[in-house]
Amino acid sequence: xxxxxxxxxxxxxxxxxxxxxxxxxxxxxxxxxxxxxxxxxxxxxxxxxxxxxxxxxxxxxxxxxxxxxxxxxxxxxxxxxxxxxxxxxxxxxxxxxxxxxxxxxxxxxxxxxxxxxxxxxxxxxxxxxx
Amino acid sequence: xxxxxxxxxxxxxxxxxxxxxxxxxxxxxxxxxxxxxxxxxxxxxxxxxxxxxxxxxxxxxxxxxxxxxxxxxxxxxxxxxxxxxxxxxxxxxxxxxxxxxxxxxxxxxxxxxxxxxxxxxxxxxxxxxxxxxxxxxxxxxxxxxxxxxxxxxxxxxxxxxxxxxxxxxxxxxxxxxxxxxxxxxxxxxxxxxxxxxxxxxxxxxxxxxxxxxxxxxxxxxxxxxxxxxxxxxxxxxxxxxxxxxxxxxxxx
Numbered sequence: 001x002x003x004x005x006x007x008x009x010x011x012x013x014x015x016x017x018x019x020x021x022x023x024x025x026x027x028x029x030x031x032x033x034x035x036x037x038x039x040x041x042x043x044x045x046x047x048x049x050x051x052x053x054x055x056x057x058x059x060x061x062x063x064x065x066x067x068x069x070x071x072x073x074x075x076x077x078x079x080x081x082x083x084x085x086x087x088x089x090x091x092x093x094x095x096x097x098x099x100x101x102x103x104x105x106x107x108x109x110x111x112x113x114x115x116x117x118x119x120x121x122x123x124x125x126x127x128x129x130x
Numbered sequence: 131x132x133x134x135x136x137x138x139x140x141x142x143x144x145x146x147x148x149x150x151x152x153x154x155x156x157x158x159x160x161x162x163x164x165x166x167x168x169x170x171x172x173x174x175x176x177x178x179x180x181x182x183x184x185x186x187x188x189x190x191x192x193x194x195x196x197x198x199x200x201x202x203x204x205x206x207x208x209x210x211x212x213x214x215x216x217x218x219x220x221x222x223x224x225x226x227x228x229x230x231x232x233x234x235x236x237x238x239x240x241x242x243x244x245x246x247x248x249x250x251x252x253x254x255x256x257x258x259x260x261x262x263x264x265x266x267x268x269x270x271x272x273x274x275x276x277x278x279x280x281x282x283x284x285x286x287x288x289x290x291x292x293x294x295x296x297x298x299x300x301x302x303x304x305x306x307x308x309x310x311x312x313x314x315x316x317x318x319x320x321x322x323x324x325x326x327x328x329x330x331x332x333x334x335x336x337x338x339x340x341x342x343x344x345x346x347x348x349x350x351x352x353x354x355x356x357x358x359x360x361x362x363x364x365x366x367x368x369x370x371x372x373x374x375x376x377x378x379x380x381x382x
Contacts, residue, residue: 009230
């Protein structure tokens, strides 16, 4: 290409210009809540290793309204993250063939979502009643 | 359906000899049920302003020349119809993320002169066979492994859909990486080793963050996001040196 004067458009605010990109940013952003939630759990493990008083202190901190608000927010965003995770799973899944055919995308997405829901119910039942 | 209606088409104008930056210009364009966005642009050029500049060729969604941003979405303008935007207006811009040469014409040389040649888009055989050795045989199953990825028409809609390419122009990008997979997945090809440096690089498959919009806008259903993300697995196995056991035809 010969030397010509061209105009390069700025990228500023790119993700606000298309709903597809807004959903992508929420998907990526929701992982921050997941990371914070995992850190809180790890702190709990650390406090457990430090004895009963430390553990009870951690439990008490969880009942603080800020903590409860965060956990509701985390539940919502992680739920959305799980949904988007399975929506893109057909793109990342290895090329598995079953009886000579490729597994349909719907089966990977739907199966994954059902498995997530099933596992969540099982964990809830164990934590709540067992 | 022959009744003629009128729609407003807003076009991005940029004249490198006069303009510091682009601006929009509006035109009132008559259209019928079967008028494509490309035909709308041709009407402007023929009847309203002959200086409007844009690329096109086949008018039937196979040459890949007429890609534009239509109301913010990368589309083949011959494959998009004015009726679907009426009574609203249509805003046409050059494909995103590429430098604008004039009006709707973009500089494609980054793709055609750098990205595409870098992935060696041709079958690299293990050893050259003389013509007398006959043709390469391929089963339907082997053919289907790459067929979808061979449908790319180099229209660059996927690059206009990829914010990673816009933010980091060194990223090899969706079409080139999908075409790389097209050859790597071909049973006649043994070129993994000569392509792996580009594939394994930060600017290769790892530059993709799976936005996934490339596959959404691809007019030929190539699914570049799938091609790229499958190869993140291959790239990892290559890094640990296990790929050659799994992929006996390539890798070593």
